[in-house]
Amino acid sequence: MAQTRDLDLVIRHVLAGLGHGIHAGRERGAGVEFSEYRAYAPGDEWRRVDWKLLARADRYFIREAERDSHVAVWLWLDATASMAEPSRDINGIDKLWFARTVLACVAAIAQRQGDAFGLVICSDGKVEFTPATRGPRQLQRVLAQLNKAQPLGGLPASEVLKAHLHFARSPSVIFAASDFLDWPSPLSEALQRLRRMHHDVRLLTLRTQAEMDASFRTGSAYRDPERSTGLHRLTGVDRASYRAQSRAHFDGVVRACRQSDIVQREACIEQPVVEVLRCWLRAAGGSGR
Template sequence: MAGPDFIPAAVRARLKDLRLAGRRAVGGHGFGQHPSRSRGAGLEFAQYRAYEPGDELRQIDWKLYARSDKFFVREAERDSPLTAWVVVDASASMGQGDAARPGWTRLDAARALAACVFELALRQGDAFGLAIIGGDGLRLVPAGAGPRQRDRCLMELQAARATGAWPDAMRLRPLWERALAGQLVVVLSDDFDEAVVALSEKLAAARREVLNVQLLTAEERDFPFRGGHRFRDPETGDEVLSDGAAARDDFLRRFAAARAALGARLAGAGVRRVEYFLDEPLDQPLRRLFAPLASERA
């Protein structure tokens, strides 16, 4: 069972070997766990260079001076902090669950995945923020760091409800003003609304690094229905009557094609996309995004 922070104990234990990081090297002020292209007195040795007036004496390699009679400075990769944003889709369709895992909805999964991202950021000393978007508009927790920031984000997640449709773009302006170029944005959504996909594309085009986790039900993956069924769109209320067995092959074919098309579209925009089905381990999509490289595990 998950506690008030939404993270089951077994999942928390498996988070220990994950590292929240983006693919782009971005310089910044302060020290974090993300190597950048800037040089300075960081942690990872990069190269020697000749001493210049103004360099700190502690950077001089005195052993090399003893051998060469010249002053050289040890230059290192400067560790730059990361700012991570989590965007949670709280429109009505995110309230859907299925029989494969009763009581577990897309929004529940989004809450738990968001909490995991916050935990990773907290562990690394990174800043993080939260945007919840749905029928109530935009609820924003500006980026910050530390345990109190995590608690603020968790309180907003606890209050989130899946309702209404995705709001118009004007109501999302505060997100654009807060999530800056070079920062990491993790979008948690079923991606069924065109506006969600368009937001991911626009954020990527504006030089945010965007990761998209599509949250899907096991029933959408397997379509186990038999006999007559009434299928209802939670956002529009539209209903379709269909025979489950007769519709299965056509649904699975079209659903697979739609997911493939979405993946290609987002990849073309520079957005990395992974899928999460509600009956899978919670940390599975995070492993696809943030698993350490073999060189880092060595």
């Protein structure tokens, strides 16, 4: 999986591994009501064609349906420079690869369930949106944007993010993937504000195994990619202090999420994607939504 950039292939592999623990199929019958007809477009499912209308109009039309809940799914990707941190154990994997892969799988589940879904990307001080809508073509748009994301710069300013929160006017579920090395931050403030607006907010905190157990090579020099503060060297004496400060930071993230009633899960990017995805979705309610 680490050697391919074909998100379609990765999604098929991961969702096949979810088994029966999460229902990812489209729900039909009760709770789904007819909304309108629209013209057939390449990629639409043939089972949604209205064959009786075809016989009368000699054209293909798709029956659109709406759910009673009208909940939109939003995927929020942190694509700042720190997300370029690679695994020291698995070639080809970094935090951004893992984040985009997990979010792509959530998008595929939303598409299969008939939910509207959109994408928010924070990178290089900017915010980029893909508006929420339904269907297989939307999935391809979202995957294309996820593939294009590059780990650059820092987070947008608080004012910038606050001005863009209009995207979640209707009830929404927000899946946000980041390393959350900055907390509090403009990103954490925006997510907490969305929760206060009664949206369902679910965070995935990503770390490398080296970050979790301080298994960096002794004497190696590191530079913060989002700040020009010089080089930092980690010696054997520093490891205990690093572990303590790191754990204190992420314990603070957990406490803040609990206080805000935000679902939060921590994952190591060396873990199997299917394992992390199953844990994240079940922690959020076990329905795959």
